[in-house]
Amino acid sequence: MPDRLQEYRAKRDFSHTPEPGPARVRAETGGNRFVIQEHHARRLHYDLRIEHEGVLLSFAIPKGIPPAPKQNHLAVHTEDHPLGYLDFEGEIPAGSYGAGQMNIWDRGTFDLHKFTPSKIVLTLHGRKVEGTWALFQTDGKNWMIHRMEKRPELPTEMPTAVEPMKARRDALPRNDEAWGYEIKWDGVRAIVYVLGENVVVQSRNLRDITAQYPELRELGDALGERATVIDGEIVALDEQGLPSFQRLQGRMNLASPRDVAARAREIPVTFMAFDLLYLDGRNVMSLPYRERRRMLEDLELKGEHVQTPAFHAGEGAEFLQAAATRGLEGIMAKRLDSAYEPGRRSGAWIKLKNVRGQEVVIGGWLPGEGRRGGTIGALLVGYYEDGAFRYAGNVGTGFTDAELDRLQRLLDPLRTEASPFAEGNVDRRAVYVHPALVAEVEFTEWTQAGILRHPSYKGLRDDRDPREVVREPEVERGV
Numbered sequence: 496m497p498d499r500l501q502e503y504r505a506k507r508d509f510s511h512t513p514e515p516g517p518a519r520v521r522a523e524t525g526g527n528r529f530v531i532q533e534h535h536a537r538r539l540h541y542d543l544r545i546e547h548e549g550v551l552l553s554f555a556i557p558k559g560i561p562p563a564p565k566q567n568h569l570a571v572h573t574e575d576h577p578l579g580y581l582d583f584e585g586e587i588p589a590g591s592y593g594a595g596q597m598n599i600w601d602r603g604t605f606d607l608h609k610f611t612p613s614k615i616v617l618t619l620h621g622r623k624v625e626g627t628w629a630l631f632q633t634d635g636k637n638w639m640i641h642r643m644e645k646r647p648e649l650p651t652e653m654p655t656a657v658e659p660m661k662a663r664r665d666a667l668p669r670n671d672e673a674w675g676y677e678i679k680w681d682g683v684r685a686i687v688y689v690l691g692e693n694v695v696v697q698s699r700n701l702r703d704i705t706a707q708y709p710e711l712r713e714l715g716d717a718l719g720e721r722a723t724v725i726d727g728e729i730v731a732l733d734e735q736g737l738p739s740f741q742r743l744q745g746r747m748n749l750a751s752p753r754d755v756a757a758r759a760r761e762i763p764v765t766f767m768a769f770d771l772l773y774l775d776g777r778n779v780m781s782l783p784y785r786e787r788r789r790m791l792e793d794l795e796l797k798g799e800h801v802q803t804p805a806f807h808a809g810e811g812a813e814f815l816q817a818a819a820t821r822g823l824e825g826i827m828a829k830r831l832d833s834a835y836e837p838g839r840r841s842g843a844w845i846k847l848k849n850v851r852g853q854e855v856v857i858g859g860w861l862p863g864e865g866r867r868g869g870t871i872g873a874l875l876v877g878y879y880e881d882g883a884f885r886y887a888g889n890v891g892t893g894f895t896d897a898e899l900d901r902l903q904r905l906l907d908p909l910r911t912e913a914s915p916f917a918e919g920n921v922d923r924r925a926v927y928v929h930p931a932l933v934a935e936v937e938f939t940e941w942t943q944a945g946i947l948r949h950p951s952y953k954g955l956r957d958d959r960d961p962r963e964v965v966r967e968p969e970v971e972r973g974v
Contacts, residue, residue, distance in 0.1 A: 499550050502574040506592040514587065515579030529619060530581045530602040531560065536595035543570070543640070545605060545617065550575040552615075554638060560624055561642050562691050562720040570630055570640040601719065616643065622795065623719025654724050654773055657686050658838035659699045662846040664967050667811050668828055675784060675806045676814045679825040679846055680767050681738040682730035683747075683958055687766065689714050689723045696729075698958035707749060709759060710800035711766050717796055724773035725791070726835075729764050737822055740935065744898065744954045748905075766801045772835060780835035784843075787835065811847075819849040850937050853947065854878075855887055856961045857934055858915045859927040860906065871899050871906075874952065875921055876934065878964050883917040885945065887966075890936055893952030905932060905955075933959040941969075 509516050526546035534542050541559045544551035554570040561568045581602065587594050603621035613632040619625065627643040668674045684699040694715045696705045708729060731743040745762045749755045771791040772780050779787055788806055796803045807814050811828055818826050825848035833843035855876035863872030873891035877884050909928035914921060938950040
């Protein structure tokens with residue numbers, strides 16, 4: 496029978512390229528594997544290769560696999576490739592045919608429904624692609640690829656504005672084996688909605704922050720055409736790979752696309768995915784946490800700007816100590832059999848901190864002295880209790896000069912003559928503001944009078960409603 500790899504060999508110098516070598520191929524039948532490779536050649540395109548009679552039929556598809564009917568994409572029929580190409584990834588050197596980086600974008604198996612010299616119909620079963628496509632010739636030479644069946648209608652109950660589930664502060668659970676443990680990420684909570692190339696990012700107060708974090712569009716590429724809603728945390732990592740809330744401040748409250756693009760290069764963010772709420776037409780919030788996590792991990796979300804950190808079933812004390820050793824804020828405990836309860840502060844989720852932290856609302860400032868003369872010296876902060884704004888002390892440490900300048904710009908327009916605190920005037924030198932900005936602080940303890948002792952400023956939060964900021968309960972018991 497003819498040598499179907501002759502053209503493949505003729506185009507390549509195997510002493511120069513890492514591509515699968517020139518071994519001849521025996522006639523084989525019954526193979527049903529496929530691979531889609533992302534090929535960064537002279538122009539980015541995708542290569543679809545399907546197993547047939549001992550070789551891989553190959554098509555270069557410049558615009559990728561069409562995700563919906565009514566879209567016909569060009570498919571350039573190229574030379575057959577050896578089966579070794581099913582697993583090939585690597586850099587094809589400059590000067591070689593097809594020079595550029597080759598990565599596996601998806602792979603799996605297929606069901607073959609029709610195969611003629613001018614038309615191929617097959618159902619692909621991959622991680623990113625699932626459905627039936629037709630490859631067909633249009634003029635005896637050029638090929639196109641077309642999705643055959645209609646995309647399944649998404650149910651009307653697909654979430655579009657999910658308020659994230661919240662956790663309570665408590666001690667380590669006593670029934671350790673019934674709980675799963677995750678890192679508590681020091682960042683901005685976000686729920687991401689992905690449908691094909693459409694990616695929407697919402698903060699925990701349902702504000703659209705998609706434009707603020709353009710890196711998260713990577714989720715659209717990672718998920719292909721899978722419809723998903725994912726809960727997680729946006730973090731900025733420091734030089735040691737640890738989340739830095741202070742570093743993340745540089746990505747908040749940016750309005751100009753130019754500023755966002757510049758800061759994204761300076762301070763890239765990572766989305767830490769930790770829960771799955773919806774997948775391919777199915778609302779999975781009622782499933783147990785353990786099952787949702789398994790489904791999330793099966794998506795294999797891992798890239799430059801997205802990760803799926805593992806969770807640990809049981810061994811909470813050891814995990815909390817390991818987090819402390821690494822300098823992390825704390826961990827989350829989640830009951831393995833718990834459903835996802837949007838907006839609820841449920842006892843099924845517990846936050847366990849290695850450091851004491853508190854969200855506070857800024858009610859004013861005290862002018863600085865000495866080097867800080869004419870600027871903010873300390874913030875006056877408080878929290879809400881039974882509808883009243885309670886004074887919680889002054890925060891005078893933890894600032895950089897740049898952050899003090901930013902706070903001054905944000906607070907100046909909020910000035911007010913009267914004290915916003917329920918107790919009235921706090922200090923005759925105070926400059927009061929409307930309580931609209933939420934900050935996060937670390938501290939050592941609460942005094943008998945309800946004042947923070949030794950608080951240190953960590954940064955502003957742009958995803959909190961000031962009226963929801965209350966005093967965190969003290970941890971006194973287990974679960």
